[in-house]
Amino acid sequence: MPRKITREALGWNDQFAAAFAAYAKQGWKPARLLRDNKISYGCLVFDDRDFDELDCILSGKVYHDAATDAELPAVGDWVALDVTDGEAVIRARLPRQTCFSRKAPGESVQEQVLVANVDVVMVITEPGEDFSLRRLERYFALIRRSGAQPVVVLNKADLYSKPDCTQAAEEIRALNADATVHITSALEGQGMKALRGYFKKGVTVALIGSSGVGKSAIVNEILGEEWQDVGEINEITGKGRHTTTARELILLPKGGILVDNPGIKEVQMWTNETILRESFADIAELAAQCRFHDCKHGTDTGCALREALAEERLGPARLEGFLRLEEEIAKLKQRQKKRQMTVERIRKRDHKIKARNREDRLDVERDRLNPHFARGYGHIDADGDRED
DSSP states (O other): OOSSOOTGGGTOOHHHHHHHHHHHTTTOEEEEEEEEOSSSEEEEEEOSSOEEEEEEEEOHHHHHHOSSGGGSOOTTOEEEEEEETTEEEEEEEOOOSOEEEEEOSTTOOOEEEEEESOSEEEEEEOSSTTOOHHHHHHHHHHHHHHTOEEEEEEOOGGGSOHHHHHHHHHHHHHHOTTOEEEEOBTTTTBTHHHHHTTOOTTOEEEEEEOTTSSHHHHHHHHHTSOOSOOOOBOTTTOOBOOOOOSOEEEEOTTSOEEEEOOOOSOOOOOSOHHHHHHTTHHHHHHHTTSSSTTOOSSSOTTOHHHHHHHTTSSOHHHHHHHHTHHHHHHHHHHHHHHHHHHHHHHHHHHHHHHTTSHHHHHHHHHHHHOTTOSTTSOOBOTTSOBOO
16 A cells, blocks of 8 residues: 555545535545445545544444445445544445446345446456356446446456457457457466556556456456465366455555455346346347337347347347346346335234334334335335335
């Protein structure tokens, strides 16, 4: 970590300064969260002349005012910190300028924030077994929604032929023309100079990807030191054991901010039907040109999608994703309905428990009128979807 750290080097800008103005009057200090320690946070806190790295805790008001877990502070957030008698307490979270998140793992329909206020999301994969256009398609949808710049790194080029690497890169560019693709080998140092070019003063870059694709090795190359332990390589598969265990914001000595993430096993859209459909808006527009409005996009006469596929204007993986869209939306609605039923059962149970005397009945009525009646269960709207 550099000896001299400024707010600007950590991503502070005029928008954050304007949002913090009201908190400054209360004597609180701006801080950026470096890591989430489950029951506390690590942060860098600033005053007019110096900075300090502290452990801090969340105030009860900030916790209870959050309608969902996604509204709680996360790694990368700027917060207003109250430092009194050696105790640091988060009193407020500043509005996020970007937010990279996914659906929480498992059957939950809640949003999980991976990193806040990120400028570039760098997806690390490889041209071999880990390569999946379907997974990249999901990453791109999440990155687009976050507001960050998408970059894909095809690592471990030393293990694959040049034609294989080139073909994989071309397929990614065909999937998303806005994404920048780099072919690298962290082991041999290939392509590392191009990656270092993203790390500039005040720029936050998040690295994500599956376990064993070489993220830790890339982090070590960028930092120029053994920051992360690199797992042993399996001689048969050529894959390394995953070694990153926690999400952490790292300041680079020459400028820039890196966020390494544990290997992501599943990439699911946490959000609603509208966002899911937006991911395939281009194909939906093309499907509208089919001869029949109820075209199944199979053997139907005049299918615009099959025509585009034959002319190579549409890739088979992209078409398959579109055809599976309705199935995925149906599953999403089923999970949301199940969640709504669970929340209603909890309300009825609490109602029975509380409705034993007059004061408890008044509490029930207040809960009924409170939109955040079930902390931890999210805010469910009339359609059964959780509101953003």
